[in-house]
Amino acid sequence: MHVYFSGIGGHAIGPLALIAKQAGYDVSGSDKQQSLETDMLQQQGVAVHIGQTAEQIAAIHAKYPIDWFVYSSALPRENPRHPELVFAKEQNIKHSRRDELLNRIIEDHNLKLIAIAGTHGKTTTTAMAVWICKQLGIPVSYSIGARVSFGPMGEYTPGSEYFIYECDEFDRNFLAFHPYASAITGIAWDHHEIFPTRENYYDAFRTFINQSQHTLAWNRDLTALGLEAGSHIRSLDPAEPAIKTIQQYGVFNREDAWLAIQTIAFCTGQDPANLITHLSSFSGLSQRMERLAPNLYTNYAHTPEKIRGGMSAALEIAKEAGKPLTVIYEPLTNRRQYFIKDEYKDCFEGAQKLYWVPTYLAREDPNQPVLTPAELIPHLNDPSIAEPAALDDKLLANIREHLHNGAIVVAMGAAGGGSLDEWLRQHFQP
Numbered sequence: 001m002h003v004y005f006s007g008i009g010g011h012a013i014g015p016l017a018l019i020a021k022q023a024g025y026d027v028s029g030s031d032k033q034q035s036l037e038t039d040m041l042q043q044q045g046v047a048v049h050i051g052q053t054a055e056q057i058a059a060i061h062a063k064y065p066i067d068w069f070v071y072s073s074a075l076p077r078e079n080p081r082h083p084e085l086v087f088a089k090e091q092n093i094k095h096s097r098r099d100e101l102l103n104r105i106i107e108d109h110n111l112k113l114i115a116i117a118g119t120h121g122k123t124t125t126t127a128m129a130v131w132i133c134k135q136l137g138i139p140v141s142y143s144i145g146a147r148v149s150f151g152p153m154g155e156y157t158p159g160s161e162y163f164i165y166e167c168d169e170f171d172r173n174f175l176a177f178h179p180y181a182s183a184i185t186g187i188a189w190d191h192h193e194i195f196p197t198r199e200n201y202y203d204a205f206r207t208f209i210n211q212s213q214h215t216l217a218w219n220r221d222l223t224a225l226g227l228e229a230g231s232h233i234r235s236l237d238p239a240e241p242a243i244k245t246i247q248q249y250g251v252f253n254r255e256d257a258w259l260a261i262q263t264i265a266f267c268t269g270q271d272p273a274n275l276i277t278h279l280s281s282f283s284g285l286s287q288r289m290e291r292l293a294p295n296l297y298t299n300y301a302h303t304p305e306k307i308r309g310g311m312s313a314a315l316e317i318a319k320e321a322g323k324p325l326t327v328i329y330e331p332l333t334n335r336r337q338y339f340i341k342d343e344y345k346d347c348f349e350g351a352q353k354l355y356w357v358p359t360y361l362a363r364e365d366p367n368q369p370v371l372t373p374a375e376l377i378p379h380l381n382d383p384s385i386a387e388p389a390a391l392d393d394k395l396l397a398n399i400r401e402h403l404h405n406g407a408i409v410v411a412m413g414a415a416g417g418g419s420l421d422e423w424l425r426q427h428f429q430p
Contacts, residue, residue, distance in 0.1 A: 002064055003101065004057070005029030006084045007072040008048055009037040011145035011415065012168060015154025016070070016098050017046055019143060022156040023105050028060065030084065035417040036147070036425070044152060054083040061091065069095040073171035074363050099176035102143075105156070106163055111141060114267060115167035117174050117208060118185030118221075120306045121256045125185050126166040127285045128260035133164070135278040138268065140164060146300070146415075147286035162267060167208075169201075170194060174208050182208065183263040184217035185256060187224060188305045192339045193365070209233065216262055218255075236262060242273070247280040249289060250313025257282075287421055289313050289410075293428040295323070295403055298421050301412040302332035304340055307347040310412050315350045318408040324352040326402045328389070330413025330420035331359040337371045344379045353402070354386040355395060360414035391423045 005017045008029030014037045021027040021044070028047040031038050038048045049056060060066065069088035076085060088095040106113055116126040123145045133140040134150060142164040143154045167174040167182070170191050187205055195201040202225055209215045209227065219235045222228065229235035238255055246254045257279045265272040284290060287300040289310070297317070299310040307329075318325040327348055331337055337359060348354050356373040364370075373388035380386060389395045402409050413420040 001067045002026040002028070003068045003070060004060070004066040005070050006052065006082070007031055007075055008041060008046070009033070009035045009416070010072050010074075011037070011153070012143070012166075013070070013072050013098055014038075014041055015143040015145070015152070016102060017041060018044055018152050018154040019105060019141065019156045020101065021046060023109065026064075028064075030056070033417040036422065037153075037416075040147065040153075052082070052084050054087050057084045057087050061087075061093075066091075066093050068101065069093050070098055070101050071095065073097055073173060077171075077363055097171075097173070097176075099173055102165070103176065109141075109156070109160075111163040112161055112180035112267075113177060114162050114164045114263060115174065115177055115179035115182045115212070116165065116185065116263075117167040117169060117182055117205070119169075119188045119190045120303060120309065121185035121252060121259075122166045122168070123285065123300070124253060124288050125183065125256040125260050125263075126164055127288075128257050128279060128282060129164050129183075129264055131282050132260060132264045132275055132278050133162070135281075136264075136268070136270065138162075144285070146288065149283045149285070169204060169208075172204055175204065175211070177211070179212045181214045181216070181263060181267055182212035183259050184209070184215065184221055185259060186218065186252075186305065187221045188303060189339075190303055190336075193335055193363075214266065216259065216266065218259075234262075234266070242276065246276055248282070249316045250309060252309030253289075253313055287415055289317070292424055293403070295321075295407065296399070296409045296411075296424075296428055298411045298424055300415055300421075301329075302336065302414060304343040304347050307344075307412060310410065311348060311350060314408065314410040318350075321408060324407045325350060326353045326355075326399075326407045326409045327351045328355045328357065328395070328399070328409070328411045328413070328420060330357045330411070331376070332414040333362050334359050334364050334368060334370045337376060338368065341371070341376055341379045344376070345381045348380065348385065349382075351385060352407070354380075355389040355398065356386050357389050357391060357395070357413075357420060360416070360419050362414075362416075391420060396427055 009031035030049040130142045139160040141156045141160045189198040216234045243258045246257045261275045301307045301310040377386045
C-alpha cells in the first residue's frame with residue numbers, strides 16, 4: 001500500500017511516515033518547504049517532494065498510484081481547498097488525518113498504546129519513557145515530536161508490546177485513541193481556536209481519561225478536572241521526595257521524568273526507584289534545553305507554563321555556572337498571543353536581558369492583526385529587560401557578544417522552517 005503524507009515535515013506527520021515505512025507500507029510525501037525534518041526523512045529513505053501543487057501530486061499518482069492520503073489537522077484549517085486534498089477527493093483516494101492510520105498500525109500489530117498527553121511536557125516525557133525502555137532492553141515502538149540522539153523520531157520495532165505516543169490535543173486528535181495507559185503531563189488551557197473556553201478544554205481531557213484503561217496524572221490536574229484517584233486513575237504528588245533526586249535541570253523536567261518513570265513502572269512492573277538511575281544518563285532531545293554551542297541552548301516554549309519551565313532549567317544552569325542569563329524569545333502563533341499576552345508578567349524573571357523577536361506564524365486568523373514585539377513586551381512586569389529584535393545580523397552580533405562576555409544564552413520559541421531555532425542552527429552547529 002502506498003501512503004502519501006501531506007505536510008510530511010511536521011513533528012507529528014514525519015515520525016508517523018517513518019513508522020509506516022518500517023511497518024511495511026510504501027511511503028512518500030510532500031511539504032511546502034524544506035527543513036531539517038524533511039532532510040532527516042530523506043536520509044531515512046523516504047521520498048519527500050517540496051511543493052504541494054495539484055500537478056505534482058497528479059504526476060506522483062500517475063507513476064505510482066496513491067492508496068491512502070494522510071494529512072495533518074492543520075492542512076484543511078489553513079486551506080480547505082488545499083490542492084493535494086482536493087486531488088485526493090476527486091480521485092476517490094482514501095484520505096484521513098494521521099490518527100486513523102496510526103490506529104490501523106496499532107491494531108494490525110497488536111500493540112498496547114501508552115499515550116502521553118497534556119498541554120506541556122509531552123515531548124520530553126515521551127522521549128524519557130522511550131529512553132527508559134531502551135535502557136531496560138524492552139523492545140518498543142514509538143512516536144516523538146522532536147529529534148532525539150538515541151534513534152529516529154518515529155520507530156516501529158517488530159515484536160514490541162507497547163507503542164509510546166506523544167498524543168496531541170490539537171483539533172481533538174487525542175480523542176481518536178483508546179489507550180491502554182495514558183499519562184497526563186499537565187493541563188493549562190491552550191489551542192483556543194479549538195477550545196473556546198477553559199471548560200471545553202477540560203471536557204476533552206475528561207473524555208480522554210474516560211477512554212483510557214488506566215491513567216496516571218498529577219493530583220493538581222485531577223483536582224482541576226474534578227476527578228478523583230481510583231482503580232483506573234492513579235494520582236501523582238509533585239511533592240514526592242524522590243523527584244528531587246532525579247538528575248535533570250528544571251522542576252518541570254524532573255516532574256516529567258517522574259511521570260515517565262511511574263508510567264513505565266506501571267506497565268512493566270519495574271521498581272520506580274531502580275528506574276531513576278536510567279534517567280541520569282538521558283541524552284536529551286532536540287530543542288529541549290539542547291546545547292547548540294558552549295553556553296548557547298535552544299528550548300521549545302510557547303505558553304507561559306512552558307516558558308516558566310524552560311526558565312527554571314535555564315536559571316539552574318546559569319546559577320551552577322555562575323553566569324548571567326540572556327534569553328531570545330519567539331512567540332508561536334499570533335492567535336495565541338491574544339489569549340496569553342496578559343499572562344507573560346513574570347515569565348522571564350531572572351533573565352538579565354531578553355530579545356523578543358516577531359511571532360512565528362501558523363494556522364492564523366487573517367482577520368487578527370499581528371501583534372508585534374513592541375506591543376507584547378509591555379505586558380511583562382519588568383519591560384526594561386526586553387527589547388524588540390529580528391532574526392538578522394544585529395541579533396547575531398548581540399548573541400555572540402553575550403557569549404563572549406560569559407553569559408548563558410537560551411533561545412525559546414517555535415520549530416520548523418524559518419524559525420528562531422533553525423536560524424540559530426544555521427550559525428551555530430550543535
